[in-house]
Amino acid sequence: RRGDRVSAERRYREAIDLDPLNLDARYNLAALLRAQGRMEEARRELTLLLEIDPADPDARKAIEKP
Numbered sequence: 661r662r663g664d665r666v667s668a669e670r671r672y673r674e675a676i677d678l679d680p681l682n683l684d685a686r687y688n689l690a691a692l693l694r695a696q697g698r699m700e701e702a703r704r705e706l707t708l709l710l711e712i713d714p715a716d717p718d719a720r721k722a723i724e725k726p
Contacts, residue, residue, distance in 0.1 A: 668692055683709055687719060694722075 672689035675682050686709040693702035706723040709716060 665692060665696065681712055683713055683716065683719075686712075687716075687722075690719075690722065694725075 669689065669692055672685045672692065675685035676689065679685075686705050690702040690705035690709070693699075693705065703723060706719050709719045710723065713719070
């Protein structure tokens with residue numbers, strides 16, 4: 661539901677604000693953004709995640725998806 665997505669996005673962003681190295685929050689935010697069709701924003705989060713952990717296989721696979 662729309663309200664759940666808005667709340668989830670807010671919470672992921674709050675978690676990232678509190679801990680910019682929170683890879684789970686970054687990955688989940690990217691997945692949420694992608695599900696909403698917000699591909700550029702999702703790609704930006706995945707890029708930041710890969711800057712923190714270049715070896716993250718899930719992020720690498722997700723960023724390569726069209």
